[in-house]
Amino acid sequence: MQKSNYRSKFAAFGAGVALLASAVGQAVAQESTAAGDTEWQQAGAFQMMVRKPVQFDRTGERMDALIAKMPKRAANATPAASREIPNKFTTGVPLAPQAPLASDFVDPMLSEPTLFTPIGGVSVAGPSSDDNAAVVGGRIAPPDISGDVGREFVVAYANLVWSYYDKQGNLVGGPFPGNSFWSGFGGRCETDNSGDPITIYDHLADRWVVSQFAVSEAPFLQCFAISDTNDPAGPYTRYAYEIVPGDFNDYPKIGLWSDGAGQSAYHATFRQFANGQTFAGIDAVAFDRDAMLAGDPNAQFVVVRINTNAVPDGIQPAHIDGGPTAPAGSCGLYGAALNNNNNDGYLFWEFCTDWNNPANSTFDAKPLLTDGVPNWASSGQVPQPAPGDALDDLDNFTMYRFSTRFFPGQGMKGVMAHTVEAGNTTAGMRWATFDLDNPDAITLDDTGTLGQNDGIHRWMGAATFDQVGNIGIGYTAASESLFPSVRFTGRETTDPAGTLQTEGVCVDGTGVQTGVSRWGDYSTTAVDPVDQCTFWTFQEYVELTGTFQWSTRVCSFRFASCTGEEPPPPPPANVAPVADAGADLTVPRRSSGTLDGTGSVDSDGTIVSYSWVSSSRTVNISNPTSPTPSFTTRNVRRDTPVTVTLTVTDDDGATSTDTVVVTVLR
Known part of the structure; x- marks a missing residue:
């Protein structure tokens, strides 16, 4: 640059x-008192x-x-201003002017x-x-x-x-x-x-x-x-x-x-x-x-x-x-x-x-x-x-x-x-x-x-x-x-x-x-x-x-023509996990139940997180990051279906979702 x-x-x-x-352990800095010549010689x-x-x-x-x-940089530290390094390459004197290029x-x-x-x-x-x-x-x-x-x-x-x-x-x-x-x-x-x-x-x-x-x-x-x-x-x-x-x-x-x-x-x-x-x-x-x-x-x-x-x-x-x-x-x-x-x-x-x-x-x-x-x-x-x-x-x-x-x-x-x-x-x-x-x-x-x-x-x-x-x-x-x-x-x-x-x-x-x-x-x-x-x-x-x-x-x-030791194969592409929110449920009002995401799988790794989200307050999930969270239902005047969405994330950051319908009876 x-x-x-x-x-x-x-x-x-x-x-x-x-x-x-500082000088710590074996890392002892040695300053040179004479760095050598300071003048050019022909x-x-x-x-x-x-x-x-x-x-x-x-x-x-x-x-x-x-x-x-x-x-360690503090998490709340103010970032330095972003800066572009100017292009200062054109400092020399060209030997001859360049003729303009034809478009073709x-x-x-x-x-x-x-x-x-x-x-x-x-x-x-x-x-x-x-x-x-x-x-x-x-x-x-x-x-x-x-x-x-x-x-x-x-x-x-x-x-x-x-x-x-x-x-x-x-x-x-x-x-x-x-x-x-x-x-x-x-x-x-x-x-x-x-x-x-x-x-x-x-x-x-x-x-x-x-x-x-x-x-x-x-x-x-x-x-x-x-x-x-x-x-x-x-x-x-x-x-x-x-x-x-x-x-x-x-x-x-x-x-x-x-x-x-x-x-x-x-x-x-x-x-x-x-x-x-x-x-x-x-x-x-x-x-x-x-x-x-x-x-x-x-x-x-x-x-x-x-x-x-x-x-x-x-x-x-x-x-x-x-x-x-x-x-x-x-x-x-x-x-x-x-x-x-x-x-x-x-x-x-x-x-x-x-x-x-x-x-x-x-x-x-x-x-x-x-x-x-x-x-x-x-x-x-x-x-x-x-x-x-x-x-x-x-x-x-x-x-x-x-x-x-x-x-x-x-x-x-x-x-x-x-x-x-x-x-x-x-x-x-x-x-x-x-x-x-x-x-x-x-x-x-x-x-x-x-x-x-x-x-x-x-x-x-x-x-x-x-x-x-x-x-x-x-x-x-x-x-x-x-x-x-x-x-x-x-x-x-x-x-x-x-x-x-x-x-x-x-x-x-x-x-x-x-x-x-x-x-x-x-x-x-x-x-x-x-x-x-x-x-x-x-x-x-x-x-x-x-x-x-x-x-x-x-x-x-x-190139195939180079016959050295076979290079290591590229890492396989990550396979996304498969979320399984379990079978649909029917439960009474003012009751409790349990969701089941244990059927979720990751074929080439592990599932590292679960996240359950209810579409309505009628079904309240108490521990939404568990694979088997509990929930409670509110009073309803008519049978009410509520969609609950499960999102799972694997160890490579890939995600998958599935839904389960919890029907709350009046």
Whole structure:
């Protein structure tokens, strides 16, 4: 999100879940007296800075203990005012003006989908705006949904809450406040719940890495929590970094990179705002991964300023998603799509770290890749059904993640996705795969545009590989007649070049967003580290019409051609209970009797509540929540039939009703 100083106004949301700085048990915060360089040093064509964390601890406490230490929000507390985070992305200077699009423009890479469709799996509700309201005490837009899948669990982290699930889609924990990872840490990582979260499962270390910024005031911080095991409930090693003194570290994007030796880092990019106000540049940052995993309180990081005009914007660090490490000696990569009128292409950078002497690290820009890259055009905003407002599609940004994978016999491959004009003024996703084996000679393997010339806009996509090289893409879809929904597609290696398969539906939206144009600034698609075949995507949609009423969804899908371990089947749909209010009754006036709902059943669970309602005071039910309540009758002048309705609710919230007629004789 482009928050500049705006995000600091959301610190009030964190106040409801904040702790005073403290050191409890094993959670002893260590303040660094010297965070490293505070001035830029020239390093080749770029400026560089080497720094250390400003705060560190290792806590032996798990999430339940951390949550228990956080102040509980009072049930009658006044909610914080709902706020839209302004779109401040357009801070750069374009290289050339964009010519207006013809109304009949069609992207040259748009193609008809193949007849196949990826196999859908789990589809479960992720964190929502309602969760923010209940847990944090306020609502914001957009959600910035991030997630990943580990060996046992799936984590979904959105502004300003997170939850985790098993692989059948069952909720295991949450929703929790986003800053719960830093409970007891002290400082603003603990007290600020600022958002812009990133979730990574480091499959090479079998640990979770989560991060969000703390930006209520300077110094602006980036907070990290690294789990001790593959359990996202912790315990954690925790860090606070001030990336560049005085700069607001906006829009953090983080990726895992390792060659199994010296090139081990969590690479990141940030859009920096001097004093939280003025755009200063886009920075590439390498954090010493091995030191962080080892719990080194002085784990260093190297900052390089890539540009100062946001051209290109939305630069993404490469992320190794599944599979082995990169080949020995392979340095971390960064990439971005550059929309430059008639010279569109992809830019790449190589970041080689030297953790023995970080100041010797190097950062190298590669030539613009245009060979085989058809030009694309900007798309604009996305419409919704009435009364929804037009939505931002962030077509000037490369989407998170720039996923990479090493394929034996083929080398290092990468995939990117970004929003373009697909055709007839509709947004679509341009995807591209690359051969990254030689960073000095990166080539385009394949590319295409996701769109079906059907008036549906498809945007905010995220793509990655499975173990055989198939590509999975999750994204949002909407139009003037389609509520914002979550869909998925992809391609198998045997599909014709430039094509994608027929899309599948994760969840159909049932409402629209009103009064707010901002849509999630990013989403995530990841591959399961166990079977190496199942894709998990984390996306935004709308379930209930409203201004701050977004929802998120966690979905899985796969291709039949990937022959890893069979993924878990989706959870069966809940079967509603069957209410049975018993046989009709005939009773005298001024008498008593008993109703009988014990014949009610739930075939796939249990009935958790009963509710009896009489249509007349002639029959007065004394204990209406019992399966066998008693009742009394009043005096009547003629025979009077009274309808009594029984409603039963099962353990999944489904309901059923039945009626019984009680005839009161005069």
